[in-house]
Amino acid sequence: MKRTDRKSLGKSQRKLVAAAEAAMKTSYSPYSGFAVGAALMTCGGKIIAGSNVENAAYGSTICAERAALVRANVMGNRSFKSLAIVAGPVRRGRSARGCVAAPCGACRQMLFEASRIAGRDLEVILLGADRKTVVLTSISELLPLGFFLCKSAAGKSRAKVAAGSKGKP
Numbered sequence: 001m002k003r004t005d006r007k008s009l010g011k012s013q014r015k016l017v018a019a020a021e022a023a024m025k026t027s028y029s030p031y032s033g034f035a036v037g038a039a040l041m042t043c044g045g046k047i048i049a050g051s052n053v054e055n056a057a058y059g060s061t062i063c064a065e066r067a068a069l070v071r072a073n074v075m076g077n078r079s080f081k082s083l084a085i086v087a088g089p090v091r092r093g094r095s096a097r098g099c100v101a102a103p104c105g106a107c108r109q110m111l112f113e114a115s116r117i118a119g120r121d122l123e124v125i126l127l128g129a130d131r132k133t134v135v136l137t138s139i140s141e142l143l144p145l146g147f148f149l150c151k152s153a154a155g156k157s158r159a160k161v162a163a164g165s166k167g168k169p
């Protein structure tokens with residue numbers, strides 16, 4: 001995990017962060033007032049974004065990361081190399097500090113499975129509400145013992161835990 005500055009990002013990382021910021025503007029978050037934008041970069045370089053969508057029945061709310069994943073799936077994309085997330089108050093200027101929002105547990109699990117499908121770790125770029133502070137990490141770092149099902153020789157599924165999934169999942 002590395003804390004850095006937006007200016008230090010590479011060209012494709014900056015592009016991905018900008019896509020997450022654009023998606024953040026589409027957030028439907030009337031209850032929390034907390035907008036989140038996420039953007040996935042496929043292994044082929046395509047960018048697919050999502051934003052959080054809340055609901056009066058709070059449990060029905062979907063996070064920006066999973067919205068992007070579901071959208072990408074519909075578009076036929078399941079292999080990703082990078083993810084950018086930006087989050088902050090809907091009304092800018094209200095406590096827009098440098099703290100970053102990391103994915104929740106459910107999103108980490110979904111992103112972990114996506115990294116297994118891709119056969120590679122997923123880079124995660126977290127942009128702070130100040131739009132300057134950046135934390136660089138990866139899904140293997142955020143969820144080191146992710147849950148997955150693997151097929152046995154008999155073709156039956158059985159639950160496994162990825163032990164020490166650092167690097168290649």
Ligand SMILES: [Zn+2]
Nearest residue numbers: 063103104107
């Ligand atoms: Zn989440």
